[in-house]
Amino acid sequence: MKLTFPYKVWGSSFLILVFFLLDTILLYLSLTSEKATAHNLYLQLGISTIFYIMAIVSIIQFAFFREATYFYYIMYLLFYLCYFTLIFSNNSIINNNTIPYFIELRPIASFILLLSSYLIYTLFAIEFLKVKSKNTKLYKKLNLLCKIYIFLIICMVISYIFFKENNDTGGLIRLIILSSCIPLGIFGIILIFTKAKNIFGYILTLGSTFIFIGSVTGFLFSFGIVPYPSHTFPFSDWLFYTMLGAVIEVIIFFSSFAYRNKILATEEQIAKEKLQHIRDEISRDLHDDVGASLSNINILNELAKRNTHNPEKATEYLTKAGEDIQNVSESLHDIVWNINSKYDDIDNLFVRMKRYAADMMGGKNIDFEIELPKNLGLVKLEIDKRKDLYFIFKETVNNLVKYSKATKASIIIKLENDKLLLTVTDNGIGFSDEKLFSGNGLYNMQHRAKYHQAKLKVQTKLDQGTSITLEMPLNT
CATH class of the missing domain: 3.30.565.10 (Histidine kinase-like ATPase, C-terminal domain)
Structure with missing residues (x-):
């Protein structure tokens, strides 16, 4: 899907700029905090550097191609980076009065950012595979997945508004909402693998699988469901596993973008050749069907004029001319119908x-x-x-x-x-x-x-x- 210039491009660029600046501000506040631990700094700097580099490269590609695929991937990277930054902050911005209610809002904000990143990633999958035009069944199911994520985001906000004072109930609801992402992730991966039977579908399946494994592993460790395999850094930090899956996914996709662009260029060339083929056929149809019929009508008209003294013969010629006119009308109607989008x-x-x-x-x-x-x-x-x-x-x-x-x-x-x-x-x-x-x-x-x-x-x-x-x- 090409974004129409200038409105969609400028609007998309503005959103990218807003979240890019937001990520940068949060990252700066987190890294310069006195409460930030050394191992968190190393881990955060590493993941942030990778995500920033990939986001900048995607922004350059978006500016060049103006394609929605890059926009959604940029937004996914920035949302995910914003989520990581909030988690990493670990109360490190308590003393910063420029962000009131930060401690209170941070947990719910991080959950919403996480769910939003899953939503945007699904939108990216739709554009990456171009299923809207190529596989309508898969498009409908992925679209349903997007609606479910939107519903979960709304539920997350409602849980904060109505169960703000009741931490136990609100926490349980939020845990259920986050847990529901596990079957949704499995459903999405299986769906893409079984329905998008092409190289891009397999690439997306591979990248999504790493995100899923990393997220689920981090989820199990963070809630104490599974004990850590080691007490040494970084294996004792659940974020390490979540980020590792995300980083591998990013590397996989950026390795495939060049190949994808080459394939899309080939498809575009084939589409141009098809268009030329259609033009040639229309030209041939006009010449063979319409042109021949019009010439015949002209001849029959002349014959009818020459036989005005013989009404029966003139009527016969005019009847045949009428049939040819009907054929011309049908041929033109078919041509117009064929090219009308x-x-x-x-x-x-x-x-x-x-x-x-x-x-x-x-x-x-x-x-x-x-x-x-x-x-x-x-x-x-x-x-x-x-x-x-x-x-x-x-x-x-x-x-x-x-x-x-x-x-x-x-x-x-x-x-x-x-x-x-x-x-x-x-x-x-x-x-x-x-x-x-x-x-x-x-x-x-x-x-x-x-x-x-x-x-x-x-x-x-x-x-x-x-x-x-x-x-x-x-x-x-």
């Missing part, structure tokens, strides 16, 4: 297919049934895929109506495992094996299917009807 969702395509089948088969008194999937939500098709799918469907219906001599037909469309299955069956006369793909229509259908890595299967026998099945991947 408001028809990108698959529901509009199915409505158009159903209408076309009803018009064609109704004219030949063919009794037909059509079965369409429901509740498709955000499923969209690229322009070229939508265009070729509709072409294959039209060609299939045209062949059925013109040549099958069928009295009954069935059209079934299903969505299974990110694939679209189209099956058109009739009870017509069928045709022999040697005629398979011998005509231009069936050959063009096969060619268009192969372009989209789809499978087109024709099953037919003389006097036993025909069944044509198209299996087209939605995400190629």
Whole structure:
């Protein structure tokens, strides 16, 4: 997702600046405090240096690419760093009167920052994998995960407001809220690993796993559920384990960003080539269909003028010209429909297919049934895929109506495992094996299917009807 300049870019940059300055102020106050211990200073300086370097690099990349992926990752780094700084402070800013109520607000603020960092990390995962356009099922589930984190943040705030005086009850509620992040983390990791079956999904799974292991280990040590393996620094500090997981995750992602940018550049080039392919096809369609029909209309018009003395002949020419005008109108309507982005969702395509089948088969008194999937939500098709799918469907219906001599037909469309299955069956006369793909229509259908890595299967026998099945991947 590209951020639109200037409003989103400036707004995002302002948020980054605010949290960057906040982290810097808190870090300075914590490090310069007289109450800061030596080992905390070393640990805090180490983690802060790594996070600051990664945040600065991400800011530079965000300024260059203006992509939401970098924005969310920067905010995740800054929120997590702010959380660590609050935990590290360990009452070290008690005497600083410039931050009133710091001691009182610090625990709840650190919990909210931690939950917020998980929320932002999930938003980062959505952008990193680009699931909104490539994997709508995964997008919906990750979006649900974001809503759950927002709900937990609200619960955390409510627990502080209503149980401020009751430390036992409030503490128990906050412990339950934090504990719920463990199954949520497991759910998110398994979800990404099983649904995002690509290199970026595996990278995200690996990075998330290190964060999860580090966070859970720190959680178990901090509440005394598991004893420390050693009493020597740094193994006796639960923050060491949490930070170690976070640092490994950061290193993994920054190692993968260069590769990701290369892949995205390749995909962008492929998209440009696809766009050029679509333009060439539109140009060819205009020339072959519209251009040829307009030339024919002009000829028929001239012939009608020359036969004004023969009304029957002139009427015949004008009738043919009218048919060609109707064909031109339909061709132009198809072209406009194909390139109009408001028809990108698959529901509009199915409505158009159903209408076309009803018009064609109704004219030949063919009794037909059509079965369409429901509740498709955000499923969209690229322009070229939508265009070729509709072409294959039209060609299939045209062949059925013109040549099958069928009295009954069935059209079934299903969505299974990110694939679209189209099956058109009739009870017509069928045709022999040697005629398979011998005509231009069936050959063009096969060619268009192969372009989209789809499978087109024709099953037919003389006097036993025909069944044509198209299996087209939605995400190629």
